[in-house]
Structures are given as structure tokens and as C-alpha cells.
Amino acid sequence: xxxxxxxxxxxxxxxxxxxxxxxxxxxxxxxxxxxxxxxxxxxxxxxxxxxxxxxxxxxxxxxxxxxxxxxxxxxxxxxxxxxxxxxxxxxxxxxxxxxxxxxxxxxxxxxxxxxxxxxxxxxxxxxxxxxxxxxxxxxxxxxxxxxxxxxxxxxxxxxxxxxxxxxxxxxxxxxxxxxxxxxxxxxxxxxxxxxxxxxxxxxxxxxxxxxxxxxxxxxxxxxxxxxxxxxxxxxxxxxxxxxxxxxxxxxxxxxxxxxxxxxxxxxxxxxxxxxxxxxxxxxxxxxxxxxxxxxxxxxxxxxxxxxxxxxxxxxxxxxxxxxxxxxxxxxxxxxxxxxxxxxxxxxxxxxxxxxxxxxxxxxxxxxxxxxxxxxxxxxxxxxxxxxxxxxxxxxxxxxxxxxxxxxxxxxxxxxxxxxxxxxxxxxxxxx
Numbered sequence: 001x002x003x004x005x006x007x008x009x010x011x012x013x014x015x016x017x018x019x020x021x022x023x024x025x026x027x028x029x030x031x032x033x034x035x036x037x038x039x040x041x042x043x044x045x046x047x048x049x050x051x052x053x054x055x056x057x058x059x060x061x062x063x064x065x066x067x068x069x070x071x072x073x074x075x076x077x078x079x080x081x082x083x084x085x086x087x088x089x090x091x092x093x094x095x096x097x098x099x100x101x102x103x104x105x106x107x108x109x110x111x112x113x114x115x116x117x118x119x120x121x122x123x124x125x126x127x128x129x130x131x132x133x134x135x136x137x138x139x140x141x142x143x144x145x146x147x148x149x150x151x152x153x154x155x156x157x158x159x160x161x162x163x164x165x166x167x168x169x170x171x172x173x174x175x176x177x178x179x180x181x182x183x184x185x186x187x188x189x190x191x192x193x194x195x196x197x198x199x200x201x202x203x204x205x206x207x208x209x210x211x212x213x214x215x216x217x218x219x220x221x222x223x224x225x226x227x228x229x230x231x232x233x234x235x236x237x238x239x240x241x242x243x244x245x246x247x248x249x250x251x252x253x254x255x256x257x258x259x260x261x262x263x264x265x266x267x268x269x270x271x272x273x274x275x276x277x278x279x280x281x282x283x284x285x286x287x288x289x290x291x292x293x294x295x296x297x298x299x300x301x302x303x304x305x306x307x308x309x310x311x312x313x314x315x316x317x318x319x320x321x322x323x324x325x326x327x328x329x330x331x332x333x334x335x336x337x338x339x340x341x342x343x344x345x346x347x348x349x350x351x352x353x354x355x356x357x358x359x360x361x362x363x364x365x366x367x368x369x370x371x372x373x374x375x376x377x378x379x380x381x382x383x384x385x386x387x388x389x390x391x392x393x394x395x396x397x398x399x400x401x402x403x404x405x406x407x408x409x410x411x412x413x414x415x416x417x418x419x420x421x422x423x424x425x426x427x428x429x430x431x
Contacts, residue, residue, distance in 0.1 A: 005030060005156035005166055008053065008072045013160060015078050016057045019085045025099040025159035026055030027288045030072075033151030036125045038133055040143065043126045048151060053077065054288065054328060057084045062093030066328065096315040099159035100291050111279035112169040114195045117152055125150070128174065128200045135205030136178035141212040143205065144177040144186065150196070157290040167285045174199040178208040185212050185376075187359075192281040192416050211358060219379060219387030221431070222353060228394070228404075228425040229348060229356040229380065232411065235337070236418035238371070239271065241364025242398055243332040246273070246298045248307035248317065250367070257369030257398060258304045265402035268340070271299040273306070275323055275333030281417040282333045286323065293323030293333055302403070308332065337420035340408040344422045347409045348383035355392060355430060356380055362394075369398045377430075392430055404428045 009026040016024035033048035054068035067084035069076045129146045136143040149172070156166035172193050179186040189204045230238070242257060250256040258264055275293025277283050286292050289311050297305040306322075308330045314321040324330050340347075348354065355377040362373030377392040378385045394401070404425040412421045 005154055006158055006164055008077065009055070009156060009158040011074060012053070012055060012067070012077050012081050013158060015081050016085065017160070019082065020059065021057045021085060021088075022060055023058035023099055023160045024055065024081075025290065026053060026157070027290070028053045028072075028156045029153055031151050031153040033149060034122065034125060036122075036129050036148040037145070038129045038147075039145040040133075043129050045122055045125070048149065056097075056099070057081060057088055058098055059085065059088045062095055062097060063088040063091045064094060064097040065091055068328075094312065096312045098311070099161045099163070100289050100311040100321055102161055102163050103286075103290075103292050105165050105285055105292055106276075107165070107167055107285060109278065110276065110283055110285065112167070112194055112283060112285070113152075114170040114172075116196050117150070117170045120150065120196055124196075124200070131203050132174065132176045132205040135203035136176065136209050138209045138213065141178045141180055141209040144179050145175075146177070146205075147173075147175045148199065149173045155285070157286055157288070159290055163290045165286065165290075170194055171281065172196055172199045174204060176205045176208055178205060178212060180212050180215070185215050187211050190416060194279045194281070194283075214358075214378065214385070215376065215388050217387040218390060221355075221389055221392070222379065224353040226430060227351045227354040227406075228428060228430060229351075229354050230423045230425065231356065231358075232413040232420050232422060233415045234357045234360055234375075235420045235423050236335075236415035237360055238364060238398070238401075239335050239337060239418055239420065240332075241371075242366050242369075243273075243298070243335060245366035245369070246307050246332070247330050248309050248313045249330070251307050252313075255367045257366055258298075260304070263302045263403065264304055264399050265299055265302040266405035267302040268405050268408055269299055269402055270297065270301050270338040272296065272336045272338075273298050273308070273324075273333050274336060277334045277336070280334040280414070284323070284326075284333070287325045288327065289321065289325045291321045291323040291325070294320065296322060298335075333417075335418045335420075337408070337418070339410050339412040339421040341410055342407070344409040344411045345383065347407055347422070347424060348380060351380065351383065351424065354380040354383075354424070355389065356385075357392070357394075360394065364398065371396060371398045371401060394428070394430060396428060401425060401428050
């Protein structure tokens with residue numbers, strides 16, 4: 001266990017109790033990383049480091065307030081806690097406020113800390129960037145930019161309930177951007193992972209150049225009934241955009257697309273949120289409130305199934321907090337949509353006509369459920385591309401979109417922090 005970060009939190013807790021608080025908690029994140037950027041010239045290296053502390057104080061009568069500080073200077077920590085005590089004294093009493101209950105932490109088996117991290121040199125980082133820039137360059141495409149970033153972070157948490165723990169994690173990110181020689185098409189590939197091998201073992205620029213090269217023949221939208229095909233990266237965009245609607249506060253206030261007991265998707269859609277998946281980008285040992293994440297279905301065979309809870313909303317609802325508090329707010333973890341049984345090739349080959357979106361950009365509103373996105377799409381006849389449409393629009397209620405799911409293939413892929421497969425939708429307008 002990392003003991004030094006916990007000593008800074010203990011300082012805050014001890015000072016809060018000395019000032020009359022009946023309870024307190026604190027979390028700390030301290031990180032050290034490197035970033036390499038290249039836009040065609042020589043790669044540039046930057047340092048990425050910092051420390052952030054935050055927490056809550058609780059006083060007699062139900063008053064409470066948050067505190068936060070950058071760095072670990074003792075005087076700054078004391079001042080932040082003093083100000084929080086003052087705000088707590090003037091706050092509205094909340095019967096549900098207080099540190100989370102004690103839970104057991106499983107510190108092993110999550111694959112969060114890359115043992116190779118200490119041996120990675122700047123030359124290794126630069127090589128990854130240069131290789132990806134080079135791999136974009138073909139007869140049809142050129143490299144625009146590549147950004148590599150890695151970071152090792154120590155997380156620590158302690159509360160007046162006797163909870164105390166810490167762990168280390170590594171994170172890696174790579175963004176590769178290329179464009180067609182004409183400048184008409186620009187595409188970015190983003191990879192995230194917990195190990196250097198995730199971003200350093202393959203030249204992802206090859207995929208960028210292939211996606212650009214696929215746009216060869218522009219055609220109009222055929223006057224046929226069109227199925228909609230969403231590859232994993234596009235389906236992941238939609239699920240990510242809708243996930244805030246599973247926040248218990250939004251659901252309770254009626255400000256969520258997932259409110260009520262009616263179906264919100266086809267029975268073929270089953271989605272789990274799991275912040276404990278080994279090696280996944282949003283996996284944690286515990287959240288900022290000291291709660292280990294629990295796997296939970298958010299859509300069970302088309303029906304709303306679960307909501308994200310902080311310790312306060314969980315007490316109000318009489319359930320366990322779900323471990324989704326990060327950065328002072330409730331956010332999703334890793335989403336996993338259950339895959340189907342048939343291959344993508346077999347599935348698409350049975351569709352007379354379809355449009356397959358390369359990507360989408362626009363609005364996905366988790367409150368109203370309104371989706372209004374556009375993006376380039378390939379026109380498929382019996383699964384074979386016959387041309388592309390430069391900009392196709394998806395606009396309507398996301399519930400209608402998800403209820404139109406007729407099949408999900410078996411090509412499960414991880415796009416950033418969402419695991420999903422190619423999805424076929426029918427009955428939703430495109431134009």
C-alpha cells in the first residue's frame with residue numbers, strides 16, 4: 001500500500017476533527033507522465049505531473065461541504081478544510097450525507113499497473129509516434145498528427161469510518177490523425193489502455209489510411225428501404241452519449257431518457273456497466289468516495305435496469321452505492337453490450353441494402369433522448385460496398401433507434417471504454 005499519499009489525507013481528516021467535524025473523508029490522486037506530440041515536424045516531448053486532493057467534512061446536524069486543493073502543502077490543506085467547515089455550518093442539513101460504509105477492496109487482478117512502465121524511455125515513445133505517422137502515409141493519404149501520452153497515477157482514499165487504501169495505475173493513449181491527399185477526408189484513430197503494448201505494438205495509422213482509402217466513389221442514396229449498420233466505434237459513441245441518463249439523480253428528477261418502466265430498446269440489447277473489468281480504461285479499485293465498483297446492468301433485454309448511485313443517493317434509495325463517483329460527479333465506467341452469435345460478414349450479407357456509418361458527429365441528448373448526428377456512410381448491397389455518401393443524417397428519438405435493433409453481430413470490440421459489436425437497425429429514418 002502507498003503510505004505517503006495516505007499521510008496527506010490523514011492530515012486533512014485530523015484537522016477536520018480538531019475543528020469540530022464529526023466526520024470527514026478525502027481522496028488523493030498524484031500522477032507523473034509524459035506526452036509526445038508530432039504534426040509533421042520533430043516530435044515534441046512534454047511533462048505531465050500534478051497532485052489533486054478533495055473530500056468532504058460533516059458536522060453535527062447534517063451540514064456538510066466539500067474541500068479541494070492542488071498539491072500537498074500542509075498549510076493549503078488546512079486552509080481548504082477550514083473553509084469547508086465554515087461552508088458546512090451554513091449549509092442545508094442532509095440526513096443522507098456522510099462517508100460511505102466500509103467495503104472490501106480487491107487490490108489484485110485488475111491489470112491496472114503496467115510493470116513495464118518504469119523501463120519506457122523517451123526514445124520508445126518517439127518511436128511509437130514516428131511509426132504511426134509513417135503508417136498513415138500511402139498513395140491516397142498523408143499523416144496529419146500523432147499524440148502519445150502515458151501516465152502513472154497513485155490513488156488513495158481514507159475516511160473517518162476507518163477506511164484506508166491506495167493503489168497505482170498506468171494509462172496510455174494514442175491519437176493518430178490522417179487525411180486524404182485532397183484534404184476532403186480526415187480521420188482519427190484513438191486507442192487507450194493500461195499497458196504500453198496496447199498503444200505500442202501495432203501501427204494504428206494503417207487503419208486510418210484504410211478508412212480514408214475506402215471513400216473512393218460518391219453516390220446518391222438509393223431509393224430503397226435501407227438498414228442502418230453501426231460498427232463498434234459508432235455504436236460506442238451512441239452508448240457513451242446516452243450513459244449519463246442512468247444517473248440516479250437524473251432519473252429521480254425525470255430528466256433522463258431512461259425514465260419509467262417502458263422498454264427503451266430492442267430486447268436484443270443488453271448493456272452492463274462494469275468498473276472492475278481487468279485492464280479496461282475506466283476500471284478502478286475504488287471511486288473518489290471509497291466505494292469499489294459493482295457490475296450492474298443498465299439495460300436488461302431492452303428494459304431500463306439500473307442507475308448509478310453516490311453514497312447519498314444510495315442511502316435515499318435504500319441501496320448500495322455503485323462506485324461511480326469520479327472527479328466530484330457521478331459518471332459511467334466501462335460499458336459492455338452483449339454480442340450476438342453470427343459473424344458480421346454473414347449478418348450484413350443477408351441485407352439487400354444498408355448504409356454503414358464510418359463515424360458520427362452531432363448531439364446525443366441523455367435528457368430528452370434526442371439524437372441528431374451526421375457522418376459519412378458506405379452504401380452496402382448484400383454486404384458489399386458500392387460507394388459512399390459524404391454526409392448522412394441520423395435524427396430522432398434514441399429509443400426509436402435502439403428499438404429498431406434487429407441483430408447484433410459477434411465482432412465484439414473495445415472502442416476506448418465501450419465493448420460492443422456491429423449493430424443492424426431497421427425502421428429508423430436516414431437522409
